[in-house]
Amino acid sequence: MPIKSKRRIPLREPTDFGDGTHPTAMVNVTNVCNLDCAHCFVFRDDNPNSPRDKMDDGNMLHQLAILRDKHDIKSMMFMGGEPMIRRKLLMQAVKLFEYPAIVTNGTYGIPSLPGGIVTISLDGPEALNDPIRGDGVFAKVREAIAARDREDGTTVMLQMVVTRKNAEGIEDFVEEVKDWPVDGLAFTFYVPRIADDSGFAWEDLRERDDVIRRTIAIKQAYPNLVKANVGALELMLSDCCIQSTGERGEHCGMRGVLPLYMGDDEGGSFERTFCCYGNDVDCTRCGAYSVFNTAYQRGVRGDGEYHHRMTALERRKSG
Ligand SMILES: C[S@@+](CC[C@H](N)C(=O)[O-])C[C@H]1O[C@@H](n2cnc3c(N)ncnc32)[C@H](O)[C@@H]1O
Ligand code: SF4
Ligand code: SF4
Numbered sequence: 001m002p003i004k005s006k007r008r009i010p011l012r013e014p015t016d017f018g019d020g021t022h023p024t025a026m027v028n029v030t031n032v033c034n035l036d037c038a039h040c041f042v043f044r045d046d047n048p049n050s051p052r053d054k055m056d057d058g059n060m061l062h063q064l065a066i067l068r069d070k071h072d073i074k075s076m077m078f079m080g081g082e083p084m085i086r087r088k089l090l091m092q093a094v095k096l097f098e099y100p101a102i103v104t105n106g107t108y109g110i111p112s113l114p115g116g117i118v119t120i121s122l123d124g125p126e127a128l129n130d131p132i133r134g135d136g137v138f139a140k141v142r143e144a145i146a147a148r149d150r151e152d153g154t155t156v157m158l159q160m161v162v163t164r165k166n167a168e169g170i171e172d173f174v175e176e177v178k179d180w181p182v183d184g185l186a187f188t189f190y191v192p193r194i195a196d197d198s199g200f201a202w203e204d205l206r207e208r209d210d211v212i213r214r215t216i217a218i219k220q221a222y223p224n225l226v227k228a229n230v231g232a233l234e235l236m237l238s239d240c241c242i243q244s245t246g247e248r249g250e251h252c253g254m255r256g257v258l259p260l261y262m263g264d265d266e267g268g269s270f271e272r273t274f275c276c277y278g279n280d281v282d283c284t285r286c287g288a289y290s291v292f293n294t295a296y297q298r299g300v301r302g303d304g305e306y307h308h309r310m311t312a313l314e315r316r317k318s319g
Helices: 057-071 083-096 126-133 137-146 167-177 205-221 230-234 289-300 310-317
Strands: 024-028 075-079 099-104 117-121 155-162 184-189 258-262
Touching: 024 057, 057 083, 057 258, 075 083, 083 099, 126 137, 126 167, 155 167, 167 184, 167 205, 184 205, 184 289, 205 230, 230 289
Parallel strands: 024 075, 024 258, 075 099, 099 117, 117 155, 155 184
Antiparallel strands: none
């Protein structure tokens, strides 16, 4: 009987993103997702997000390795869509980078990434999370976290995206998760699109200030669990936040992160968006904690070379 030969898919070169150095980058390994979260920036109209996996595993690994070497990428954040939908590829791709990080919705189990960070998204206590992330999602993720091996060397973080619709639950969320087998809890705030009318954004940023102050109080009550700098949270307050973002990202320290979205053209290719949050973003109301923490580290602490995600992992590596 003739042996079936596997058709070899030719390897293609990645898109040319110039010659810049990008110590940190992010990649959407798939545009497919099993959830349909109401606040999600990925599936906004102006972003490359065709829901098909056009880039095969071989090309993805090949192109990521080339981009790593060309741009000196040390830390890669793997996202999607839901990255665990391409689990086999994902677990090969993380090995390409010195400092890998995965952000997952947690519904496919919690990946083991010794030496790296796995961030699991939940958007409040069950009664507030499930209307955003879907019925039964909170319970499923709680089970997956309970089942993980806490000694596997992975830094596991929970992340809540605080919006106008779930802000009331931040204190209850901490009470609910504080004894879970995770290494920390992160709060980041909603990044709206321009002219956002979803109801997730605060129309007037002064209304967000109260939530930021409550987040600071939580940090002070749980200094080890909550991974945030009070100084960075203070930079988010309405009277000064524009200094860390700019009207159109001109002050944003996260613009140096190379965002690799999965484009729509034949065979699939990476596309660079305006920032990690896509193309259609309202910087004046950006709530990304990493933006303000980068400003805090670089400006207030004078750490000019600070790069998001690198410090925690470097500290961990050096024991
Ligand atoms: C786009 S998801 C991709 C990874 C995975 N599917 C997940 O949900 O974790 C990455 C993170 O972005 C957050 N996110 C989605 N839309 C957002 C928005 N408009 N503003 C701020 N964060 C957002 C999600 O809650 C999640 O924590
Ligand atoms: S699980 Fe992640 S990618 Fe999927 S819709 Fe929700 S936030 Fe977006
Ligand atoms: S939306 Fe936020 S992260 Fe993106 S460029 Fe604007 S300020 Fe930076």
